[in-house]
Amino acid sequence: MHVTFLEAGHAASAAGWRAATAACGIKYADRDDLALLVSDRPAAAAAVFTTNRVKAAPVLYDMALLGRNAGGVQAVVINAGNANACTGSDGDAAALAMARATEAALGLPADSAFVMSTGTIGVPMPVAKILAGIRVAAGRLAAANGPAAARAIMTTDTRPKHVAAQVSLPGGATIVIGGMAKGAGMIHPNMATLLSVVTSDAALPPALLDAALREAVAGSFNSISIDGDTSTNDTLLVLANGAASAPPISDPADPAYAAFVAGLTAVCRQLAHAVVRDGEGATRFVTITVRGAMSDAEAKLAAMAVARSPLVKTALYGADPNWGRVLCAIGYSGAEVDPARVVLHFGGMRVLEGGLPLPFDERAASDLLNVPEVTIEADLGLGTGEATVWTCDLSPAYVAINAEYRT
Secondary structure: OEEEEOOOOOOOOOOOEEEEEEOOOOOOOOOOOEEEEEEEEEEEEEEEEOOOOOOOHHHHHHHHHHHHHOOOEEEEEEEEEEOOOOOHHHHHHHHHHHHHHHHHHHOOOOOOEEEEEEEEOOOOOOHHHHHHHHHHHHOOOEHHHHHHHHHHOOOOOOOOEEEEEEEEOOOOOEEEEEEEEEOOOOOOOOOOOOEEEEEEOOOOOHHHHHHHHHHHHHOOHHHEOOOOOOOOOOEEEEEEOOOOOOOOOOOOOOHHHHHHHHHHHHHHHHHHHHHHHOOOOOOOEEEEEEEEEOOHHHHHHHHHHHHHOHHHHHHHHOOOOOHHHHHHHHHHOOOOOOHHHOEEEEOOEEEEEOOEEOOOOHHHHHHHHOOOEEEEEEEOOOOOEEEEEEEEOOOHHHHHHHHOOOO
8 A cells, every 4th residue: 555645735636526716705804704615426424513412503503414325425514704603593594594595506416515614613604605505606616726625614724734645555445535614723632623624535444434533643643732722613524425436435444444544644643643733823743752651541641741730831832842741741640650661762862761960961862852843752661552643832823813803
């Protein structure tokens, strides 16, 4: 199996997919704020959603839709600027209206359109504007519009996030997996706070696609954190329409399934990394690896504790090699820890061993952290468990962005 990323790939790179955008004036002036992704045939669908008990109307609609028609989703409509969360029965009606308007504008059957919304919570949806935008976008569909769709769904993002890869399957056939995501704040696992749509021209039944998604998300979107907050609207949707000439994948023991999972994981990881790199106010992309834990799960517990620590993240913004904050986070993570066995590296420099600091060069260690790409590595010395997660630093700009988000 081989995964090759396509230059400027996007969510409409796979066969049978088109995209379109429109400006509805929901919150932002002089920009598109609505996107459509449409398949030329019904697609199998699988999704993971926010674990927040407060769920937005589109999330509730989509969860029910998957129960009704996971094998026949053909369109996705996404708006930016309004989350349609905490909007009561009017919000439920708005989500349904968006789905039905999309289906009508595209000539699709009922229950074939997925709905996503992102933006401010608790504000009534400007339904008439959105429905008008859906009708406009439906007349603009083209495969080349994938990058524009990624731009249209942005909120506090500073740049669009889209990628696609070609996956070589055993036997010589190829498939394409593409996707887009938005997210820059309220990012934390289960699900990481974002909207993302991943499309493919592979053919898989919904149950197998769901299994592939859950495997892929574990090492991508569920291994990132920006600020520890999980939102009301988180949705990651994967769609496979079978438009490629590759044989259908129906058996998890088929080597083609392993290749599909590898490709899906690679695409999801690229999108997840793009979200972290664009974290609100972020100046550093941070890779945290914990080895030597009692299990992979405990390694991830420890790594995520470091990733979400405000004290660690502010120290990283200041390029301060404050190993005590990292060791402290590992200690309260819930993972089994023996301080006398811990070894810690900043940017490849060993700064702690046996629970005690080494006489390292503070200025040199600071220089290793004062770069766009930072690494922190910890070896707990207890077992073979290992995990890698990704985060960013916490800067004053993060506070400014979120202090004024609604005003």
